Amino acid sequence: MSITMTTTKTTLAISSGCPVQASNYPKLDAKQAGHLRHFHNLVAQPDGEWHHFGTLEAQQEWDDAYRYQLATMAYAVGAAHYHRLPAMRNTFKVLFRRIIHKMLRREVWGYWFTTSHGGKLLDPDLKELRKPWADPVIKENIMYSGHLVLMTSLYAMLFDDDEFEKEGSLTFSWNPLFWGMGREDFVYDNRSLQDVIFKQMEENDWVGVCCEPNAVFVVCNQFPIIAMRYNDIRDGTNNTEEVLKKYEASLVRKGMLNDSGLYPSFFALKQEKAFPARQGAHTAWANAFMSSWNSAKVHSLYDSQVMGFLTGVDGKTRLQPSRVANAFRRLVAEEDADPKSMDTLHKARQQAPQFASPLFPFETISWGCFLMMLSELGKKKQLTDLLEYADSHLNPAWENGGLYYPRNDQLLDHEHNMIHMEPHSGNSGIGYARLNVADGQKKMWEQPWTGETLASRPWVDGLTFGDGVDFLRGAWDEEKRAMIITLRSWSGERRDLSFTIQNLKGGTWVTYVNGELKQVTDLVGSKGLEISVSVADVEVDIVVAAT
Template sequence: MSTTTQTEIIQPDMEPTLRLTLSSCPSTLPPGFLAKYTPLSRQQAGHLRHIHNLATQRPGIWGVMGTQDPGQEWVDAYRYQLATMAYAAGAAHYHRLPAMRSLFKTLLKDLIEKMLKRDVWGYWFLTSHSGIAVDPDLKELRKPWADPIVRENIMYSGHLLLMVSLYTMLFNDEAYDEEEALKFVWDPVFWGMGREVFSYSRLSLQETVLSEMERHGWLGACCEPNTIFVVCNQFPIIAFRYNDIHDKANNAEKVILKYNEAWGAKGSYHHDGMMVDWYTVRQDSIKASGGIGSTAWTATYMNAWNPEVAHQTFRTQTTGFLTRVETDRVNLNPAPIAHAIRKLVKEENADPHDPATIAAATAAVRQKFPSGSPKAPYPGPTFGYVTMWTSEVGDADTLDGLLNHADRYLGPTWKDGGLYYAANDENDIDTQGNWRMMEPFTGNAAIAYARLNVHDGQRKMWVEPWTPEQVDRAPFVRSLDLESGIDVLRGVWDEQRGAMILTVRSWDGAAKQVRPTFHNLPAGDYGVYHDGSLVDTGTIKRAGDVVEIDLEVTADELTVVLLANKYISSSRL
């Protein structure tokens, strides 16, 4: 059984005030009081704990984050996993658990710290040489450099910029504004002329990215040498917006204007409803997307600043790629089968969800590719991209269908209270056509993001990012993080009701003693409720008083409500 043992109101000088007995407090909360505060599901809490488990592994240990390409050059690399986990955590904090400031602050710090490890960015030294894969006209390799920020490499620097900008926006903490806050140490043991250190701050990192975009005529900054990927430039654009709010600047609006003008001169960053994959600088050529993955990944984040294109893309491009195979399950079809379905729909008005249509498309692909359709060197995280995309601009039924497919076919795995999906890169689909492929990006990060995000989640954070003033005055909970072994299912302050709601449980069932503190609550008399019953009362005399509550937490959910007395008898309950 979970119990509250003691409540204290602490003034700024940390001397406890007297607790009052408030006879006007009802002994129980009204029926249905908690109904409007949806708790995290078991899976959502499991994703957050898995992210915490990965973020707190000791340096050099990556566990199930191990990628397909040992050189960290593929799209499931550590940097993409860490960044997407940070975006998932940020979305969960903003949309679902806004009062749990210290929990998410610690989690994002851990992820950023991981992002700065040489294991994550050291690939750049080899990539900076360039090569004929990204520049077919290259005659000799370039002189390399190790600094992962100074030039090109937006596929790392853009994500890092958004991670630290998201941190700054959510917590109004300028920790990454220090001159050497972002430090990169290049010190291979048996190579080189000695240790090199490259240091940046949030603002110098942003200035470097802006300079790279300007250098390429505002089409974006290069990912690899000679290549500008549309998707990778979405992340710094969002970062500019968050930084504008914090710094009272206007970079995002100016960049978007120049970005649209530059791509307008090239035609557009989307063609026939699909997003452009990349632009090669020296060849002045555009590579259109053949599959759905790049389009899905791009539109997920472009929805922040360009919802019209992002939503239109989802409506026009899901046909053939997503099939409702059961009333509650949606399957993902590989690109060749999807395009064959789309052809049948266009030419014969076929039903894209009819098993006969899928069978005919599958037979046509097998006839065209008797030995199997051509594949990339490593499978891409298409299921992850599509699931994130659906969470942002799709509908709830389709998202639920994809998540149900993942839970039935893609190896959901629980470890130390965390949920992930085990890697399986044998085949895209099984003999019945069910999507089976799973890689670390999707299994560790993308499905977590899709579950923790909300519809138009990126868009809402773009339109209404938290201002420094909002963060400073918002009530929040401290001294309760994932390291304590506690999963938090609710953590929200309701201004209208004058209520702080916190729901917790231990992930492993063991009893845990914790002492969360509650900050920035308005002055007044409060009733403290434990699972709906009044257990204590107290008075917050002035701004700055801190409420501390001793809790014993077990596997049973415990909900603590601090309810301002002046609202108790009002209709707002």
């Protein structure tokens, strides 16, 4: 380790003892850092490369599609920055910006041209296919547009950056090489996209915007609502309050939100009917984000919703496949079976084949959805049990410093343990659960950062995940007027770094590395404090404090 020393006349008067102990501040563990590294590895690939993203459904129409993996990565990055490493602004901004870049790739949204035709699976009264359109956000498709509007609103909130609020900042270029009459550009920005979404919600009597044609799902409509809240704070408006009144009332009126049980699978607009749930993953996924604005309701529904999906085995929480859970729930509801009995679980496993859906040849994305919900609701024991299970049964893998859970299409092992893993959960869902905190989305909803918030505190500039180090601490302590940073080279190779701490007030600042005084700097005006350091396989604690 080496440090550039700045010598001034005040050096001799400063005690060599570090006034702040880095160990007193929370630190990311190796797995949390590994998830962030994996996100970086995925989106740092050249455009067109989708290594590890590979999905079960070839047309990007299932719940493990690129868009969902990217969106969940963005939310995990946002939660990690807001709750765990708030001073590492540039580090997270560069990563977040790269995720949005990938989200705008045609490989991510081009499926919509086919999907826009409609289909009998979700519109049973359909007599002929509709005329298709390529614009992925102008109508329906909230399963893409809802995530994109939140990703860009979250970016603006976290970094006070209006990049995606500028006209044309969200432009979709439809230009298949050998199809069509030439390139078409569909031009939007964050606010125009929000307007399109909520205009459709109003047209649909506030029950929500369709994902696939004719089908409104509860989960995908949570994301634009959270986006509107962040935009309200930036714009000084209060549109969200009125929207939520209308939205929640419509959900109840149309049977999409009850006092117990899973949320219906979807609401069919033409048939004006809520179709019953086939699995619990969408309910869990919705709860992970609905809790931001409807926490009391979500907590009140928890026990009835997880029954059969989360079971106790030898005092440990276990996640069951949808077919087993549905059989379990039927035994409890219709045969008065004991939901806490192993006999009920054994019977459910025997009956499970009857509950396999013939319409969908793919398993649901259960791991990521349930873990995201458990992290948000603060269900510590259940979350810990399932994360331990993931590490012992789901083949965790490390690649270039990144942690992920590789795809496995097999549902069960010989002991009936669920070992199925799809890329949404394996690449980003489990990582989100580890990086989020209890009430993480709720806290961000209630206290989003503002421009004033960010302007009032120092931050670290000039470091990115591309520099080859993991960021384990990055926080500003206002009371002690100290910046605490912990770095480690993920590969163990020496990394020579130079970075700046911005927004420090003028005066004398001392820099300690692993408790040793290394630098004394007299700052004048708004000039940032420059630090050079070498980092290898041993963690390096850097403390910069005012004298």
